[in-house]
Amino acid sequence: MxxxxxxxxxxxxxxxxxxxxxxxxxxxxxxxxxxxxxxxxxxxxxxxxxxxxxxxxxxxxxxxxxxxxxxxxxxxxxxxVGASYGNIYTRKKQYRLAESEASLDVARNMIYAKAYNSRKVLIRGRLDHKETLDSERVQEAIDAMKTWMTEIKTCKDKDSLRGMEGVIARLYFSVLDELIVKQRDDFYFIERSKRPPMDRFNALLSFFYAILANETAAALEGVGIDAYAGLFHTDRPGRVSMALDMIEEMRAFVVDKFCLSLVNLNRIDKRHFEVKENGACLLNDKGREIALNQWNKRAQEEIIHSFTEEKIKLGLLPHVQAQLLNAYLREDIEAYPPFMMGG
The missing domain is CATH 3.100.10.20 (CRISPR-associated endonuclease Cas1, N-terminal domain)
Incomplete structure (x- = not known):
């Protein structure tokens, strides 16, 4: 390991x-x-x-x-980065996979895991904060997401899968605000705003999605996979599409839960943000320092991986998933196993 x-x-x-x-x-x-x-x-x-x-x-x-x-x-x-230590045969298989119908199987697994993990975050949040949140509203989103997970399993093309992923994301984000239970005057989530983030919680999400995408891209490149040749996200110059594919399954568990804990445990507050002239809300110097220190601490926490059933540090999760994708490309395993939250 x-x-x-x-x-x-x-x-x-x-x-x-x-x-x-x-x-x-x-x-x-x-x-x-x-x-x-x-x-x-x-x-x-x-x-x-x-x-x-x-x-x-x-x-x-x-x-x-x-x-x-x-x-x-x-x-x-x-x-x-230094000289590529990727295996050209692995990359050729990746490129062939990206152009084949089999790429839908991998993408479907990733998006199913995204839905599963997002739903799991809501279920845990409902149980942990049932006295402070709108349980009925959250439960409706949980039930609807389960229905869409069944649809994902039988999805026949990537365009339909992208549409389902969008529905899952909207359902999840429509109730994510309910899981913010502290500092309610300063932190809230109405809708996802990215470029730029327009409130403090979106600022946290955007910042750590970028960090996770970078760590995942590095993990993929480390096992010889091209981080830019994706299976779900469409190709675009300069976009690490394969890394963005892979973080879909990790976002809710790795980033969203972390950002919620920063706010709900009062580890960060409104003093750690600044608002620009265009309305963009961003972490300031102190905010980045505090948030990244907490991120490093969380990377040391141990979890049981859903496929390998081994205990690993959370910070190694992108590397484990990259290794599993590499094993699938080498035909050492029959299907790519996405990360699924336990418990």
Missing amino acids: KKLLNVLYVTNPDYYLRKEGLNVVVTLEGKRMGRFPIHILRQIVCFNYMGVSPDLMKLCMEEHVPITFFTPYGKYCGRV
Whole structure:
């Protein structure tokens, strides 16, 4: 099993990263702020303007530690990676699969798991907060989602599947606000707003969906799968469609539950956000620092994987799913097993 190494998040926009031997050194105006051995890092994620030295980029490429760049507000910019260690035969199979009818089977499994996990989050939320939420409204969404899950199993084409996925998402998001039970004056969810997010909870979702997509893309590339050649999302230049396919099954469990816990456990509040002139609501420097610290802590939590039945750290989930997809492409297993919440 792959070891869960650290992700170095650089949240201060004025930090600069450079190489010192086999170490990553973080500096501010020439003063050393931190030093990290390269061998303990899985990847580096930068939200800084100052950048990274060419020497450090070279070291990271040699050690297969990708460097990903976001704007300070969480918009993905790009990634620096070393020479591809992907298997060309695996990628050829992936491309053939993407053009074949068999790709519908994989996409259907992923979207079924998305519906299952989204519904599971609502069921747990209803049980945990039955005295504070509209149980009848939440139950209606839960029942409707179950009906659509039956439809997904027999779906015959991707366009229909995309329509079903949209219905599932609307049902889920229509009652997600009920699961926000603390700080109700400051956090609410009316509808999903993405570019840009228009309220604090959407800001959290957008930020961590981007983080999860990046981690999943890195996991896919790590086993030799092309993160840009998807099976459900349509191809688009610069879009990691395969990573976006895979995170569909993980969104509710990995990101949504996490964001709800940040708010409901008072780990973040309105002081950690800022509103731009266009109405966009975004995490500020302190907010990103707090949220990413909590994200790293949650990555260390252990879960039982639904297919392997092994205990794994949550942060390894994208890597396990990437390995399972790779096993399917190699024909080691008969079907791709998506992640399904337990309990």
